[in-house]
Amino acid sequence: MTSERFAEELVRLASADNFRDVAGTGAGHPTVDGGRVRRGVFFRANELRLTDADAATIADLGVTCVVDLRSSHEVELHPDVEVPGARWEHVDVLGIPMDQMSSLPDREAAVAMMERVYVGFVEEPATRAALGRVLTILAGEGAHLFHCSAGKDRTGWTAALLLHLAGVADDVIEADYLLTNEYAAASRAAVLDTIVENLGPDKAEVYAPVLVADADYLRTSYAAVRARYGTLDAYLRQGLGLGDDVLGALRAKLR
Structure with missing residues (x-):
């Protein structure tokens, strides 16, 4: 199958169920x-415990760089399967402690922890x-x-x-963010089954908020941006230190 055909389809990977095109x-x-966000430029996923077939699928999409946002400990536990023809970049972005x-x-403590993240x-x-x-690498x-x-x-x-840089409305961004709950339903259910088996159903209820994408979490970040920077654009420039070169390159790729 050609990369052009892939660009017109929703690619689902058996071994990375939250893999998808950022553009939708x-x-x-x-x-x-x-306008429309350009497809086939940025892809997102959960950890890449890939089958050979799925690694080949990603390579066929033309991916030239994999950016791993996990901690060194997470990487050591489950190293990425190599994607043929793609270099690997590691940037440790603080996640769930x-x-x-x-x-x-x-459950309330779990929600509070997620809000802190x-x-x-x-x-x-x-x-x-x-x-x-991360965004500087993606601008390449x-x-x-x-x-x-x-x-x-x-x-x-x-x-x-x-x-946001592509000019997508906030409600569309939020809906896209929430798609994780649909895409990753199988892997989330497997984790919950493991929790129930090892710790009991009560702990599954406690940990449930950690395993989902929740619109309130995203809105927590937005509220923090407004409080500290006023706008997302100011956050990108002042908070993340991005200049016109990087922001312009990202917009050019996205549009």
Whole structure:
């Protein structure tokens, strides 16, 4: 199958169920000025425990660079399967603090932890520096795939920033962010089954908020941006340190 044909289809990978084109399906997400986001440029995913067939599928899409947003510990636990013809870049973007997971007493504590993660995308200097590095890499030539472990938080925020740069309306960005719950339903169910089996159903209820994309989480980041920077554009420039060269290159790729 040619890469052109892939560009017109929704690619689903058996071994990375949250893999998708950032631009959406069909002709791509609409922009507020009547345009469309270009497909086949940026892809997003959960961790790449790929079959040979799925690695070949990604290569056929023309991906030239894989950007891994996970911590070094996460990478050591589950190294990416190599995508033929693509270089691998690692940028540690702070995600869910796994050391806090075992001590979560209830669902409310889990939600509060997730909100801290999303505020951290805006407030934590090291996280902002890492996100700036990620977007700088993505501005380079070629098609890029970026991912974290579940493909919903670090990856979801990065995708939201790209769609904002493309000129996509906030409600469309939010709907795209929430698609993780549909795409990753199978892997999420497998994790919950493991929790029930090992820790009991009560713990599954506690951990459930950690396993989903929730619009309130995304809105938490937006609220933090407004409080500190006023606008997302100011956050990209002042918070992430991105200049006209990087922002212009990203917009050119997206449109």
